[in-house]
Amino acid sequence: MLTPLLVPLLTDQALITIVVVIAVILVVGTTGLVVARRRRAELPGATKPPIEAAEPQVGDDAEEPRDTPTRTLEDAELPEAPAATLETPESAQGRLVRLRARLARSQGSLGKGLLALLSRDKLDEETWEDIETTLITADVGVGPTQELVEKLRTRMRVEGVGAAQAREILREELVALVDPSMDRTLNVTRKETQPAVVLVVGVNGTGKTTTVGKLARVLVAEDKHVVLGAADTFRAAAADQLQTWGERVGVRTVRGPEGGDPASIAFDSVKEGIAEEADVVLVDTAGRLHTKTGLMDELGKVKRVIEKSAEVDEVLLVIDATTGQNGLTQARVFAEVIDVTGLVLTKLDGTAKGGIVIAVQRELGVPVKLVGLGEGADDLAPFDPEQFVDALLD
Numbered sequence: 001m002l003t004p005l006l007v008p009l010l011t012d013q014a015l016i017t018i019v020v021v022i023a024v025i026l027v028v029g030t031t032g033l034v035v036a037r038r039r040r041a042e043l044p045g046a047t048k049p050p051i052e053a054a055e056p057q058v059g060d061d062a063e064e065p066r067d068t069p070t071r072t073l074e075d076a077e078l079p080e081a082p083a084a085t086l087e088t089p090e091s092a093q094g095r096l097v098r099l100r101a102r103l104a105r106s107q108g109s110l111g112k113g114l115l116a117l118l119s120r121d122k123l124d125e126e127t128w129e130d131i132e133t134t135l136i137t138a139d140v141g142v143g144p145t146q147e148l149v150e151k152l153r154t155r156m157r158v159e160g161v162g163a164a165q166a167r168e169i170l171r172e173e174l175v176a177l178v179d180p181s182m183d184r185t186l187n188v189t190r191k192e193t194q195p196a197v198v199l200v201v202g203v204n205g206t207g208k209t210t211t212v213g214k215l216a217r218v219l220v221a222e223d224k225h226v227v228l229g230a231a232d233t234f235r236a237a238a239a240d241q242l243q244t245w246g247e248r249v250g251v252r253t254v255r256g257p258e259g260g261d262p263a264s265i266a267f268d269s270v271k272e273g274i275a276e277e278a279d280v281v282l283v284d285t286a287g288r289l290h291t292k293t294g295l296m297d298e299l300g301k302v303k304r305v306i307e308k309s310a311e312v313d314e315v316l317l318v319i320d321a322t323t324g325q326n327g328l329t330q331a332r333v334f335a336e337v338i339d340v341t342g343l344v345l346t347k348l349d350g351t352a353k354g355g356i357v358i359a360v361q362r363e364l365g366v367p368v369k370l371v372g373l374g375e376g377a378d379d380l381a382p383f384d385p386e387q388f389v390d391a392l393l394d
């Protein structure tokens with residue numbers, strides 16, 4: 001410390017030097033304190049965006065010494081992975097019973113309308129004409145309508161009139177018309193060395209992809225090992241849509257590039273099914289206008305290519321029940337290019353024209369095996385003639 005006595009003894013130069021030294025010490029000290037505080041404020045937890053590290057140059061020291069302990073996986077906090085919860089699909093049995101109310105709601109005008117007419121005290125010509133109109137309006141088709149009216153006329157004449165008889169006779173004749181003798185079993189049983197292969201076809205928008213997804217759930221509920229083939233390479237979102245359906249129940253989807261060759265994806269999915277020893281491979285195909293010959297021919301190719309490695313056990317044609325007579329025309333054209341083994345009638349919940357079940361079976365001689373009764377994941381049911389007719393008359 002300089003005393004007032006010593007000050008006069010120092011030269012001006014020495015005095016300036018001492019003042020400068022003291023000033024430098026003060027500046028360095030203050031800066032050090034500020035830096036230390038800032039560092040503390042930047043410790044983890046601060047929400048500052050990360051600053052991109054400048055490339056290290058030759059001679060630069062590494063920021064952390066090499067002996068700093070490396071954080072192990074246990075130490076690092078990882079973001080929590082979303083739990084992959086698989087859904088448990090409803091078993092196929094009893095689905096139609098659950099969906100009966102929905103069917104009754106949409107088809108009420110057909111069943112209950114017929115019943116009301118038949119229960120009249122007097123069945124005159126006008127009433128029979130009304131019965132015919134009700135059936136035709138519900139898309140039963142001209143042939144089956146005339147057949148049914150003929151039978152009802154005879155039986156009502158012989159067995160008498162009245163609400164109770166009318167209901168019983170109508171029920172029996174409708175069931176006969178829907179034909180319970182047709183084999184509606186889905187061929188989804190694995191053979192010794194290969195999975196069952198199901199090809200799903202139809203016009204765009206009828207509900208093919210949705211049906212494949214729903215069907216996968218039906219099969220998973222039966223403990224079957226399923227592989228999905230996304231051979232709809234035409235609609236960009238179809239493969240994603242299918243994959244999402246599969247992931248919900250732990251089913252793998254084989255897919256290819258957008259716009260790729262559907263036949264090669266179908267082939268790959270069957271190959272995968274064989275390798276995984278799957279029970280069933282479900283192949284979704286692109287929707288196509290039945291009027292476009294080239295696209296229709298492509299379907300034949302898809303089937304032939306699959307058959308190089310496995311038999312195709314089911315070709316399910318998906319028909320949108322709301323399209324009425326147009327659905328019938330589609331069915332006819334598809335049946336010409338590929339052997340359809342079963343029909344799926346979708347959107348029966350959205351139309352009163354349930355008579356299409358009868359008409360389309362007649363047209364193709366192929367049974368309706370499944371019906372779609374809503375957009376819900378388990379709203380696809382095996383078709384049962386008796387339950388169907390009961391729902392109409394409820």
Ligand SMILES: Nc1nc2c(ncn2[C@@H]2O[C@H](COP(=O)(O)OP(=O)(O)OP(=O)(O)O)[C@@H](O)[C@H]2O)c(=O)[nH]1
Nearest residue numbers: 204205206207208209210287346347372373374375
């Ligand atoms: N209400 C109702 N909607 C259904 C049913 N089945 C399918 N849909 C709906 O119909 C629409 C079309 O279904 P998709 O499965 O995409 O049809 P797609 O035939 O695969 O269509 P493309 O790939 O364009 O050929 C979707 O909105 C489905 O939710 C059903 O049974 N009832």
